[in-house]
Amino acid sequence: MKKPTIPVFAVLAAAGIATSIYAIFFHAPLQYGLNEDGKLNGSSLFFNQKIFYFHTAHAMLLILAVASAGVSSILFLLSRTAPDAAAPGPESRGAMAFIRAHGSMWDDIASASVDVAVAFGAIALLSGSIWAKAAWDVWWNGEPRLTITLLLWLVLVGYVVVRRFAGPSADRITAGMAIFGGVSSYFVYTMVGKDSHPASGTNGVVATLGPGMKGAFWLTVASFACWYIALVVSRVQSTRAERELRELRERGLDLGVLQ
């Protein structure tokens, strides 16, 4: 990645988040619906719905980050396969050659994505719990979607811990964990609408948002996507620098230059 990537995306994210906060609190409307008896109905969107914008954006980026880590980990493991294990076609050889040449890059991307996913997942879980208390009067109702999201988040925390303490083979162990997490993220997404959460898809809650709400929501998602890119690129650069530094030190020790 080129050097301006992080500042450019960070500035875009900062401007976008500031604008989205204005849009959420001063532009996006609330919706009150009345039943025939004059009482407020269950589909009314009260002030606590303002949590929706940040909560859902972080949840979406959590799924994106975990899926990205899973794919990167598959590429990392492929890069470690023996050359004769590659597919016989010349194009495949070319693709495999590219994958092998950037083996450490896939690992760096996976590691950085998981780091960011842990932060985004914590935000999504905590903000969702607070919203649940406001809207459903319960902090945690233990339904399958919440439980599997928490399990996914714990797998990501496990990834970080293993990465830190498992020694030289940590990259391969954590690649397996990231693939498992990537597969789990599919189930997290498809469980939307199977419980208390509103449905997803073409008739889902995001697709049917009102005009004032839809613009604020997608602006929020785009802003946090920029934030996500800036964080991942920063972590990739940092991880790469750490590895190169470690390798230089080992080489210096081997050559007797360093003590």
Place this chain on the structure above:
Amino acid sequence: MTHPLTKLIASWFVIAGLAGAAAAQPAAPESPPPADAASARAQCTAAMNADPKFAAEIVKVADEAAAMKRDADTLAAHNDAYAHVQKNERHVIYGYAAMWIIAAAFVIFLWRRQQVLQAEIAQLHRDLEAAAADRPAEGRP
């Protein structure tokens, strides 16, 4: 044979008992039982058709009652919504505070790792300079 006087006294007691029991019962309603809703509506309609002034008065009273009911319902709904909004403001503040705290903690974590990395680079520089300083000394006779 029973004496006629005895029969008379017994009859008097029976009549007195029956009268007392009847007095203990609640008084029967004086008005006739109310008509069913359909016949009452028919009666009212007939009366309104017969007297336009009466009809206008009935419509006015009904409209006022409906308006009062609507106003009361609207007020109750607004009060309910206001209560919800007031209750939820606190949770929105908590939610956004939690999100910003986690984001800030993550940025601080990244910054700390960057500091550690810079410290390691500085240490490597120092080690290299020390090694370079030792080399010529080793080559001297």
